Amino acid sequence: MAPRNASPVPHLTSLYHFESTGGFGSRSYPGNCGGLLIRDLLLYFKAARVLDPMSGSGTCGQVCRSLGIPFKSGDIHRGFDATDPASYRYLRGRFDFVWAHPPYWRQKIYADDPRDLSRAPTLDAFLDRYAAFISASAAVLSSGGHFAILMGDYTDRQIGFVPLTFHTKRFAYHAGLVSACTDIIRFSHGNSSSSKVYQSSFIPGLHDVCMIFRKPHKHRPPNTRPHRSPTHGDRTHGR
Ligand SMILES: C[S@@+](CC[C@H](N)C(=O)[O-])C[C@H]1O[C@@H](n2cnc3c(N)ncnc32)[C@H](O)[C@@H]1O
Structure with a gap:
């Protein structure tokens, strides 16, 4: 049972388990993620202009269309390299919501293009380009905007457990x-x-993690005057 609150999407909680895709995107596309979670996030955050830089079968775009939200998308299959800041120049303007469902390194290979993130030859090469992708997408986010990344930890046949959700937060x-x-x-x-x-023998992982980040508003210049209590003065000695 989730506590009642004023959320416009009360069924959106930290546990998400809709079996239906909502009819968005294509189930046959490798790594397709269904559209209901995307729809709920867009409604919750009241998204006004959305970017999906790794759009695959176009799930996010279809959700946006159904909600009447302007959106842009790209994918390496269409020549858009989300790890390269230069690609974003043609998108014009900022976005208040970015949705991304990147490859889980080489768990699935997506495209013949060597810039496909899933084709990174080593884990380090993948992580370098994954960090570049997060930074490039964050740069087109407006202040106060949200960036949702759906990612899963992955057990690689050679390297073993790769904590991609940890790296996502780090980057x-x-x-x-x-x-x-x-x-x-x-x-x-x-x-x-x-x-x-x-x-x-292993513990099967049966979930992905959707992490939602916010771009903070620019800080005002720091207040250089030390805080003094008007009644007690500076009584920090002895602590
Ligand atoms: C997990 S799939 C996304 C599936 C999508 N959410 C859907 O519902 O169909 C990851 C996508 O990232 C794309 N991709 C891989 N490397 C990329 C890159 N460097 N730039 C842009 N897209 C990339 C792949 O082509 C693939 O479509």
Whole structure:
């Protein structure tokens, strides 16, 4: 049971488990994520202009169209490299909401283009370009705008466990963003791995994490006068 509150989307909680895609996007597209979570976030944050820089089958765009929200999108399949700040020049203007569902490194390979993030040859190369992507997308976000990233931790056959959600937060903070609210744990439905039988022992990961960041408003110049209590004066000695 979630506490009642004034949210315009009361069913949006830190646990998300809709099996339906809402009819948005294409289930057959590798890594497709369904549109209901995107719709709920856009409604909750009252998004006015949206960017999806890794749009895949166009789920986010379809949600925006259904809500009448202006949006732009790009994908490496259409020549848009989200890790390159130069790509964003043609988008014109800022966005108050960015939705992104990037590759989980090489868990799935998406495009023949060598700039496809899933084709990064090493984990370090992936992380460098993933950080560049977060920073480039954060740069086109308006102050006070929100950046939602859907990401999952991933166990690589050679490297082992790769905590991509940890790295996401690290890079987002480095790009000047801050966490806006709770993480949203999205239950996975219909994973191809669910029906397989493995000889090895492991704890199956059955969720992704949607992390929502905010671009803080520019700070006013810091107040250089030290705070003094009008009644007690400067009584910090002895502490
Ligand atoms: C997990 S899929 C996104 C799926 C999408 N959310 C949907 O519902 O269909 C990741 C997408 O990132 C794209 N991609 C990979 N590297 C990219 C890059 N450097 N720039 C832009 N898009 C990239 C892939 O082509 C793929 O479509």
